Amino acid sequence: MRDLLVRPDPKDPRLTRPVEGLDHEGNRVSASVVVERPLTLFLNGQEIVTNMTIGDYPEYLAVGYLLNQNMLRADDEIEAIEYDEDLEIVVVRTARETNFEEKLKKKTRTSGCAQGTVFGDLMEKFEDIKLDPAAQLKTSWLYTLTKAINTMDSLYLEAGAIHGCVLCHQDKPLIYMEDVGRHNAVDKIAGYMFMKGIGPEDKIFYTTGRLTSEMVIKTVQMRIPILVSRSGFTAWGVELARDAGLTLVGRARGKRFLALAGEDRIVFDADSDVQEDEPKRAGRKGARE
Amino acid sequence: MRDLLVRPDPKDPRLTRPVEGLDHEGNRVSASVVVERPLTLFLNGQEIVTNMTIGDYPEYLAVGYLLNQNMLRADDEIEAIEYDEDLEIVVVRTARETNFEEKLKKKTRTSGCAQGTVFGDLMEKFEDIKLDPAAQLKTSWLYTLTKAINTMDSLYLEAGAIHGCVLCHQDKPLIYMEDVGRHNAVDKIAGYMFMKGIGPEDKIFYTTGRLTSEMVIKTVQMRIPILVSRSGFTAWGVELARDAGLTLVGRARGKRFLALAGEDRIVFDADSDVQEDEPKRAGRKGARE
Numbered sequence A, B: 001m002r003d004l005l006v007r008p009d010p011k012d013p014r015l016t017r018p019v020e021g022l023d024h025e026g027n028r029v030s031a032s033v034v035v036e037r038p039l040t041l042f043l044n045g046q047e048i049v050t051n052m053t054i055g056d057y058p059e060y061l062a063v064g065y066l067l068n069q070n071m072l073r074a075d076d077e078i079e080a081i082e083y084d085e086d087l088e089i090v091v092v093r094t095a096r097e098t099n100f101e102e103k104l105k106k107k108t109r110t111s112g113c114a115q116g117t118v119f120g121d122l123m124e125k126f127e128d129i130k131l132d133p134a135a136q137l138k139t140s141w142l143y144t145l146t147k148a149i150n151t152m153d154s155l156y157l158e159a160g161a162i163h164g165c166v167l168c169h170q171d172k173p174l175i176y177m178e179d180v181g182r183h184n185a186v187d188k189i190a191g192y193m194f195m196k197g198i199g200p201e202d203k204i205f206y207t208t209g210r211l212t213s214e215m216v217i218k219t220v221q222m223r224i225p226i227l228v229s230r231s232g233f234t235a236w237g238v239e240l241a242r243d244a245g246l247t248l249v250g251r252a253r254g255k256r257f258l259a260l261a262g263e264d265r266i267v268f269d270a271d272s273d274v275q276e277d278e279p280k281r282a283g284r285k286g287a288r289e
Helices: A058-068 A101-105 A139-151 A155-159 A182-196 A213-221 A235-244 B058-068 B101-105 B139-151 B155-159 B182-196 B213-221 B235-244
Strands: A016-023 A028-034 A037-043 A046-053 A078-084 A089-094 A107-109 A117-119 A163-169 A172-179 A204-207 A226-229 A247-253 A256-261 B016-023 B028-034 B037-043 B046-053 B078-084 B089-094 B107-109 B117-119 B163-169 B172-179 B204-207 B226-229 B247-253 B256-261
Touching: A016 B235, A028 B235, A028 B256, A037 A058, A046 A058, A058 A078, A058 A089, A058 A182, A139 A163, A139 A172, A139 A204, A139 A226, A139 A247, A163 A182, A172 A182, A182 A204, A182 A213, A213 A226, A213 A235, A235 A247, A235 A256, A235 B016, A235 B028, A256 B028, B037 B058, B046 B058, B058 B078, B058 B089, B058 B182, B139 B163, B139 B172, B139 B204, B139 B226, B139 B247, B163 B182, B172 B182, B182 B204, B182 B213, B213 B226, B213 B235, B235 B247, B235 B256
Parallel strands: A037 A089, A046 B107, A107 B046, A204 A226, A226 A247, B037 B089, B204 B226, B226 B247
Antiparallel strands: A016 A028, A016 B256, A037 A046, A078 A089, A107 A117, A163 A172, A163 A204, A247 A256, A256 B016, B016 B028, B037 B046, B078 B089, B107 B117, B163 B172, B163 B204, B247 B256
């Protein structure tokens, strides 16, 4: 499998800005903060939503958002994606005619850092999806992955206040996207996979945020069979994961983790005595974002 | 000023549930996970939104949400608040007739863990608000507050995967609300303040999540002049805070913090040499939620 296809670029000057202020002793200091900007998405002329985003991948964000909202279908033909940086809009045009007037009316505000607005029926198509039972999660891969992800250069390490998600294959990170809103990072990965023809069946999805119902639903809709996070669970997220046959691993820190769904896919091949608990520096800063 | 009015109740059996799974060594274990449930909000017969919430204070959540969305006004007379636990709906009725058909159409999905759907003009009323310049933030209060908040019993310490916000007065926490989505915690505080007649002018708002544009806007709309978080900033959040004259303090851990707006309100009265950096156990777990 290929190596890392997409990784954060913390040195991209558009993504952060220096800001002056005072530290705890009253000294003047300069800090690097993340820049977020609005991006309004249109589908075939219809305004869908405005997202606040760091703006690094507007096209992948647009396509991924539409896919994850079930407004774009896996078999749809995209005729054009037009991004206007000045107007801060992105227009997606498909061969198929679309009209989501009714769907746009029914909104659910979901919980957690994958918080987003889910239009229409949250459970649309969820029940029809079969995740690959033959996919595996070896604990040796898990440890290699989390270590690699935690030590990779990122906007998070550079400026804080950001979420990241990583699509992985076995013990290799493949697509690492960040954004101010986690759902954006998820959607950018979905958009990238769609446009580059990367399949989900044998992949592992790693996220920094909590394993809420919305995060589980998105992962299942993306047909990825394994979801991993450093953070915790919600009861409904666990229930949905079990319904869908998703492998759900949370509180993954150092050598520890907790698997509350789809445990059958896990292969305990790592020697958990030998694995050192993560050194302090490699861990995320002690903050709930 | 009164002592703590509202604090988390991690022992409330409705809020968590034990779930079985496997740990990293393949042992069967039982874990406590947070329970989230949908709550659909109606205003005078019109369906507004469905929120995922832990469900501890549906009435405060409903009123606070409507206030923060500018659908309920500070001078509105609430005639009734009807919560139906079985149907999972809450209806708010006001003397004034309301119709938000147009407003409900324009949605902005905002970033960060205070992610929510902000209807209508994000900046509605924002520019008209004057925050009290005489309000103060003494660093001695800040240290006392963060220590008290970090060590208080909470769902977070019990089960993880949750956000908390605390309205404070000087060095005392007053109203501590938690929820799976941070915006819910903010809204519950707004609802509580409205219904109990607690004023914002001399208060400090503490949040676990990041200081995004939406978090800043909500704090300003609630007319609270000081906002503090352990977490980081976004550039637009800083800009908005400066426009509004909000005191913005982030990356507040142990004795350290960074103030990027409204620095004039800060009184550096604590001896920052003497303050011990926060002990490991008092800090939040090393996770970005």
